[in-house]
Amino acid sequence: MADEKQRSLRLLSASPFPLPHGLRFSYGTAGFRSDGAILSSTVFRAGIVAALRALKRGSAIGVMITASHNPVADNGVKIADPDGGMMTQTWEPFADALANAPDPQTLLQLVLEFAKDENIPLGGAQSAEILLGRDTRPSGEFLLEAAKQGITAIIGAATIDMGIVTTPQLHWMVRSRNNGLKASESDYFAQLADSFRCLMDLVPNEVEKKGVDTKLIVDGANGVGGAKLEVLKEMLMGVEIHTRNSGKDGEGILNEKCGADYVQKEKVVPCGFGSDDVGVRCTSLDGDADRLVYFHVLSASNDRIDLVDGDKILSLFAIFIKEQLKILNDEKDDGLKKELPARLGIVQTAYANGASTDYLKQMGLEVVSTPTGVKYLHKKASEYDVGIYFEANRHGTILFSENFISLLESRNNELASTSSGSEHHKAAQRLLAVSQLINQAVGDALSGLLLVEAILQSMGWSFKKWSELYHDLPSRQLKVKVADRSAIITANAETQVVKPSGLQEAIDMETAKYTRGRCFVRPSGTEDVVRVYAEGTTQEAADSLAKSVAEHVTRLLGYSQKTWEKSLSLPLPSARKRKTGPRSPLNLTWPNLT
Ligand SMILES: CC(=O)N[C@H]1[C@@H](OP(=O)(O)O)O[C@H](CO)[C@@H](O)[C@@H]1O
Ligand SMILES: [Mg+2]
Known part of the structure; x- marks a missing residue:
């Protein structure tokens, strides 16, 4: 153990990745995420967490370097548990503490204490595997190296580099490997292609005779998903896939005016799509290919779409x-x-x-x-x-x-x-x-x-x-800035407010004014805001219900900023605004991150 401590101390102190001054990192739903240029110390430390997790579970763990639908200059890291799901929440506070440790000594101390508390053997005799993957961001290669060094500081050479992959591919590989199944990228493609073929072979004859449109145009967000689909589509029968924004030969910028997040929030066609596509089935992937939306280009004369969501x-x-x-x-x-x-x-x-x-x-x-x-x-x-x-x-x-x-x-x-x-x-x-x-x-x-x-x-x-399966009820989401969003406590899957007292009564009173009105409020888990959601039979009703409930929230919780912003369904995301706007000095977790 003493030797192990010495070895780790040497490696951790030799870390070429000092913590950027004055920044704080937090492991949220999407792991750590930030500007790729300042993330190496965080990724190095996430590598340490992943190595400890692999030792604790005695199974393969995944580390994925991606910032999903965020702009190309951002990057992030998240850890996949042995079942291929997200890392258990119970380890998030440790990941936070490690990411924010001010110096190598504190870092080592935290590692040793945590290993002791969790009964993690650090003797070096155990074997553990960490599967590494990254998306197409330019900062990915360097950050992957930082992750490897973090892992090596704990367990020596135990990494398997899966290369450039989608986030779900990496999770699938971890899951398959731990289930004793084949887990390479070609196995992934083969499984998808075989099962798709099986479903297509079972299309009922009478349906096949009628003929259904087989053409699909895919917006690859200029990211990893588009590139992978280019390979996969060659293995598929019965569907005619055309990829656009596939990021081929470095053309097009990742997530810039394209991708599932852009299409859903802006409700317009992504770049590269237009009047020729009216009436054709289209779909958009996000930057790391874990989300998709379908859409139809509505008319040749404008960029509006008919969107099919989750x-x-x-x-x-x-x-x-x-x-x-x-x-x-x-x-x-x-x-x-x-x-x-x-x-x-x-x-x-x-x-x-x-x-x-x-x-x-x-x-x-x-x-x-x-x-x-x-x-x-x-x-x-x-x-x-x-x-x-x-x-x-x-x-x-x-x-x-x-x-x-x-x-x-x-x-x-x-x-x-x-x-x-x-x-x-x-x-x-x-x-x-x-x-x-x-x-x-x-x-x-x-x-x-x-x-x-x-x-x-x-x-x-x-x-x-x-x-046309059903018609969405008009809805409105608002964000309200309050002094302390944690003052709101909810129950019943966030549909009822328990605290502060009086707020649920106010929501009920407002909702009762509308036919089929529905409204709830909850503190966001990823942004420093309270979210208000309202539905009604008309857009005016949804807007006005949301507005009056937002006023009650402000009245009961006070506010730090006079305005509330419209959210989600409106074009406010991140990318362009953040390029010019200031970053939070304290917390680098950004909204809507998976
Ligand atoms: C209303 C909304 O879209 N909320 C998003 C957002 O969570 P909030 O806790 O609402 O900030 O980010 C989550 C992580 O990406 C995502 O799972 C969730 O759906
Ligand atoms: Mg994503």
Whole structure:
């Protein structure tokens, strides 16, 4: 142990990555994120956290260098746990403490104390693996080196560099590796292509005869997702994918006037799209390809779009899976009377449009709500045999329980021998293919878009039919600056305010003035604001409900700034504003980061 301490002390003190003066870093939903030029000490320290986590769990851990939809000069680092999900929240305070340790001695002290408390062996005899990945940002290579050095300071050479990958690819690789499965990039592509082919082979004949539009134009955000899709599309049959903004040969700037975040917030066509694309199915990925939106260019004369967001992607998945489960459990024509019990759960947050929740419930689905943040949705979805979750802002996936998959596999084998090619058999095969196609580690734009395409083909649906599944209720989101947002405590998946007293009563009173009004407030987890969300039957009603509730928030909590800004649905993001505006001297966690 003494030797180990000496070795680590030498390595940590020799660290060429001093903490930038006067800055504070915080591990949020998206890990650490900041200007790429000042992030090396943070990434070095995140490497240390990842190495300790790998030792603690005795499994492979992932480190991904990305800043998702943020501007190209930004970068970030996040850690994937052995199951491919986000690093456990319980380690976030340690990650923060390490990232902000003022000098190598404090850093080492923190490491040694934490290792002791957590019973992590630092003797060097244990083996641990850390899979490293980065997106296409120019600062990525240097930062990856910093991560490697942090890892090496703790456990010597234990890194496997996966190169430039999407965030979901890296999470998938960690998950697969820990499940003893093949985990290279070509394995990932092969799994997606094979399961997609299987779903396409099972498109009903009558639908195939009618013919569904197979053309899809993909906006790759000039990032890693576009580049990967260029490879993947060569392996696909039955869909005609055209990639734009694929970042080829350094053309186009990452996330600049393109990508899922831009399209959803600005509600306009991304660069490279225009009048020729009217009526064609289009989709946008974000900078690290873990989110996607679909859209239609509405007219040749302006840049407006018809947007399909996470709620509708979720609805499409839910309808398809419900239908397959129904077919599988239908009165058997094959003498097999067995039911395959499957609890299907739909998980949303309070930000899901009320029309989507109503629609899903009308379809007879079990819909539950969790607090905001993928970690809550993912956990809830994992309690079902099949759990589907999406945030309205388009991050989500489908989870299948191990038990359900093994029952489904035996049922599939049984059907293959007793009634191969029957509707029941096809339904079982489709469900198995979905479980292979969808990335069960995290939301994945590439696997998500292939599933959307396969389902639209299977059901013979046009984009229009999908988009008109239900009509969103008009909504408005506002941000309110208050003196201390932590003064708001919520319950019931953030739909009710418990503190300060009087606020929920005020919300109820305002909401009661509107037909089908719905409103809630909660402190943001990523920005120093209180968010107000309101829905109504007209845009005016939603706007006015949000405004009056925002006034109550200000009245009861005081404010640090006179104005409140419109948010999310309006063009306020980050990039261009932040280039010119001052950065917070204290906290470098930025809004809406995954
Ligand atoms: C209303 C909204 O969009 N909230 C976003 C935002 O969280 P807030 O806690 O609302 O700041 O960032 C999260 C992380 O990216 C994302 O999961 C979530 O959906
Ligand atoms: Mg992303």
